[in-house]
Structure formats: C-alpha cells, structure tokens
Amino acid sequence: MTVYSGPVFEMAVNQFNVIANYLEIPMDERDRLLMPKRAITVSCPIHKDDGTVAVFEGYRVQHHLTLGPTKGGTRFAPTVDIGEIGALAIWMSWKCALVGLPYGGAKGGVNVDLGRLSKRELEALSRRYMQEMIPFVGPHTDVMAPDMGTNEQVMAWFMDTYSMYQGQTVTEIVTGKPVSSGGTLGRREATGRGVAYLSKRVMKEAGICMGDATAVVQGFGNVGSYAALELYNAGVKIIAVSDHTGALHCATGLDVPALMKHTSIHGSIAGFSVELAFDPAAILLLPCTVLIPAAMERVIDREVAERLQCRILAEGANGPTTPDADVVLDHRKDEIFVIPDILCNSGGVVVSYFEWVQDLQQLFWEESEVTRREYEILDRAFTQMVARASADHVAHRTAAMAIGVEKVRAAKNTRGLFP
Missing domain, CATH: 3.40.50.10860 (Leucine Dehydrogenase, chain A, domain 1)
Known part of the structure; x- marks a missing residue:
C-alpha cells in the first residue's frame, strides 16, 4: 500500500522500473531508491x-x-x-x-x-x-x-x-526570488534558455541552419516564452505557440517579442490575433524542426508520438511523454532526436543552485557568469547522455535517467543504511 497514486506517479514508477531493469538493480534495493x-x-x-x-x-x-x-x-x-x-x-x-x-x-x-x-x-x-x-x-x-x-x-x-x-x-x-530580494540575475530566463541552448546544439551537430529552422512551442509560460525568444533571436522561425487560452499559427513566423509584451500585459496570448488563431489540439502535430512541449505532463502519448513531424523533441515540461510514447520514439530515433525533460529543462534548477550558493556566500555574480556556468553544466550532461546512449544502444531518456539513478544509488550505498 502507498499514499501515492494516479497516472503521473504510475508513469514515474514505470520509468524507474525500465532504468532499474537496465541497470540490473536488485529487487531489494529498488524501493529504497524509488519511494x-x-x-x-x-x-x-x-x-x-x-x-x-x-x-x-x-x-x-x-x-x-x-x-x-x-x-x-x-x-x-x-x-x-x-x-x-x-x-x-x-x-x-x-x-x-x-x-x-x-x-x-x-x-x-x-x-x-x-x-x-x-x-x-x-x-x-x-x-x-x-x-x-x-x-x-x-x-x-x-x-x-x-x-x-x-x-x-x-x-x-x-x-x-x-x-x-x-x-x-x-x-x-527559496530560489527564484526577485533580484531585489536576494535572487540571481538570469534565473527567470534560465529554464527556457537551457531548452533553447540544447536545441541549438542539436541543430548545429545535425547541420541544420538556424535560418531554415522552425519551432513550435506548446505552453507559452515562463519556460516556453523564453525558449521561443532565444530561438527567435538565433534566427529560428517560431511558427506556432499555445497556452491555456488557445493557440496561434503563422507559417512565416510569429513576432515573439511582441507576443511576450502582450502576455506580460494581459496574462495570456488571448487577444493577440484573431487571424492567427489555431486549434490547440493540433499544435503538437505541425511539421517543424523543434517541438517544445512546455506545458503539462503526459501530452505526448503513443498516438501523438506516431504522428509527430518534428526533427527535435525538446521537453521543456516535466513528464510530457508517456512510457508508451517512448517506445514509439525509440523506434523513430533516426527521425526524431529526443532531449529528455530531466536534461532539457534542468537549466532552472542549475541556476537555482547558483542562486542558493550566492545567497549562502552573500556574493553575487554578473548575469554573463550565471549563463556561462549554466551552459557549461548543460554541455557536460548532454555529452555524457549522448555517449552513454551510443555506447549502450539505449534511448536518450534511458541514458539520462540511468546516470542520475546510478549517482543516487552509489551515494546511498556508500553512506549505508542507518541504523
């Protein structure tokens, strides 16, 4: 018996079991790692x-x-x-x-x-x-x-x-505070910047020209908006965005700065344009170079995964892809490069860590230093994930989660079980 239930928790359990089987973790160690x-x-x-x-x-x-x-x-x-x-x-x-x-x-x-x-x-x-x-x-x-x-x-x-x-x-x-109350420069933008940075790295390694690339962003909140802005500034056309009020689509590219100004005033994309209104349910299936689900969990299921028309899936949200969809995406790995959520949206917690360190030391960094350090950490983790996936012939999510689970397991085993 457990107090935890529901589809999201079951998804986390299923994902862990995949990793535990891959790492051959003994059954009597699994509950201690998971629960x-x-x-x-x-x-x-x-x-x-x-x-x-x-x-x-x-x-x-x-x-x-x-x-x-x-x-x-x-x-x-x-x-x-x-x-x-x-x-x-x-x-x-x-x-x-x-x-x-x-x-x-x-x-x-x-x-x-x-x-x-x-x-x-x-x-x-x-x-x-x-x-x-x-x-x-x-x-x-x-x-x-x-x-x-x-x-x-x-x-x-x-x-x-x-x-x-x-x-x-x-x-x-706490982290994510206003700069005037001990927050750090670059924290608000950190998660979205990280999503865009990793997307740009994949495009560069794949030989995709930014000026020819397009992106779709589901969820135009803090993460999705700053990811869209970073890609827009790099020359990528943001052809569609959505939030809880609806969706917008423009094949020649949306004016992201104007859209962000609108949302800062009105709280959503509603009212930005009647002519560009689009079906929110169809936004994930648009042909694009980069697809960024940056809203809720479990939006990409098996059926959606089979119909995706993106080249890169950059998971800005936590848990946007179900385990059933992962099976499909693994079969489509030559078509779709998946940047899994635990890496793709980790820029936020990385810069939160920087904020915590600065608060403890009462010594604050310039924004350029914050961003440089964030990208260094993302680069290192990305390189480790890709190398592990290639060496073991596993999906990127499996490789990324395995690295994380291994580190936690090693620390628990080294410290032992008290008393």
Whole structure:
C-alpha cells in the first residue's frame, strides 16, 4: 500500500522500473531508491475577501536527502495531488544527480484554482503554506522554488514568512526570488534558455541552419516564452505557440517579442490575433524542426508520438511523454532526436543552485557568469547522455535517467543504511 497514486506517479514508477531493469538493480534495493523519504500534507486556511474562511490542501514531498538538501518547485493548480507531487519529486532527484548538483529532489503544491483568488488571498495562501512547512524545510533541509502557478512574488512571500519566524532574513530558503530580494540575475530566463541552448546544439551537430529552422512551442509560460525568444533571436522561425487560452499559427513566423509584451500585459496570448488563431489540439502535430512541449505532463502519448513531424523533441515540461510514447520514439530515433525533460529543462534548477550558493556566500555574480556556468553544466550532461546512449544502444531518456539513478544509488550505498 502507498499514499501515492494516479497516472503521473504510475508513469514515474514505470520509468524507474525500465532504468532499474537496465541497470540490473536488485529487487531489494529498488524501493529504497524509488519511494520518497517524506511526504507532508497540510491544511491551509485563509480569510477570503468576503470575510469567509476557505481551506486549501497543500503538499510537500522530499524524495531523498542523501546528497544534500532537497530542492524543488511549488505549484498552485487545481490538478495538484500527492501522487503528482511525488512523481515530480522523484524526477527532480534524477535531474539534480544527472547535472551534478548536491541535491535530492522535492516538490510541493497546493490544490487551488488561482482564477478564484484575489492578489491578497494569494498572498495569504502563500504565507500560510510556508508557515505550515516551516518545521520541515530549511536552507540545508529543503529549498523551495517556483513552479506552475507560482512566481518571483510568491517566492518573496515564502522567504519573508520563513524569515519572520527565524528572526533574521534567510534569503537562501527559496530560489527564484526577485533580484531585489536576494535572487540571481538570469534565473527567470534560465529554464527556457537551457531548452533553447540544447536545441541549438542539436541543430548545429545535425547541420541544420538556424535560418531554415522552425519551432513550435506548446505552453507559452515562463519556460516556453523564453525558449521561443532565444530561438527567435538565433534566427529560428517560431511558427506556432499555445497556452491555456488557445493557440496561434503563422507559417512565416510569429513576432515573439511582441507576443511576450502582450502576455506580460494581459496574462495570456488571448487577444493577440484573431487571424492567427489555431486549434490547440493540433499544435503538437505541425511539421517543424523543434517541438517544445512546455506545458503539462503526459501530452505526448503513443498516438501523438506516431504522428509527430518534428526533427527535435525538446521537453521543456516535466513528464510530457508517456512510457508508451517512448517506445514509439525509440523506434523513430533516426527521425526524431529526443532531449529528455530531466536534461532539457534542468537549466532552472542549475541556476537555482547558483542562486542558493550566492545567497549562502552573500556574493553575487554578473548575469554573463550565471549563463556561462549554466551552459557549461548543460554541455557536460548532454555529452555524457549522448555517449552513454551510443555506447549502450539505449534511448536518450534511458541514458539520462540511468546516470542520475546510478549517482543516487552509489551515494546511498556508500553512506549505508542507518541504523
């Protein structure tokens, strides 16, 4: 029996089992590697603007603390449950280990429809959630970050709430903060920049000219928008984008800076253009050089994988591709180069690590230094993944996850089992 359930957690388990079989991990070691160390469920009551009290359920899952504190985002969304949060924490562990960060994985969230909250109510919920988490988090225990439905402002509220209870400012308790509150230059753009950087590396190695390339971005939030902007600035035509309000398609390329300006004002792509409106369900199947799913989990299933018309699949979201789709993509590996999520979107946690280090040292870097170090780490992990996949004749996802799982397993075996 387990408290974790649902399709997202089952997907994480299935992926791990593939890796465990590939690495020939003994059965009696597998649960210790897979199952999270700690799961917290809290009630978050707040006063609504109309004077009533509403209670929201919040979660935090810490997968392992073998390599250092846990690290992971906090999402506010109506789909959040303990199974989804558990899966995301597990994926974060493999991601951190793959890119060589001294972290275990964590994830948190609150089940809430943000469209029903005022800004004051959002602040109250953010502060109450952090207040409930104080016994379980800390700069050397669990460091929070933004995710879907949260942003720099929410992180500032988290940091302030924790600091008030400690009696001193503790900037290193969260990452993804505003620069004015101890954040780092380049953090907001980091995940999207990493997606674009790795996509450009694959195109360069494949001999694809940027000026001839096209890209489709599903999910025009923080990750998707900055990935689109980086590719646009490199000369790639962004022919389609989508978000929760709809989709836009232009064969000659969208004006990405203008679209980002529109979304910063209006909160979505809705209203940008009536003429360019497109079916959001069809956006993944458009012919393109680079396809970036940067929205939700499980959007590419077996049927979609069979119909993809991209040359590079750059997974900006966590878990966008199901295990059944992976089987199809493995058969199509000569047609589609997959950059798996645990590498492709790892730029965010890499720069979060830089932010944490800068906060601990109270010594801050220039943005050029942050970006240079991010790309160095991504390059190293990419090279290791491709070499492993080639040597063992396995899929890129298998190679990337195997590297991460091996590092966590080695650390656990070296430290032993206490008591």
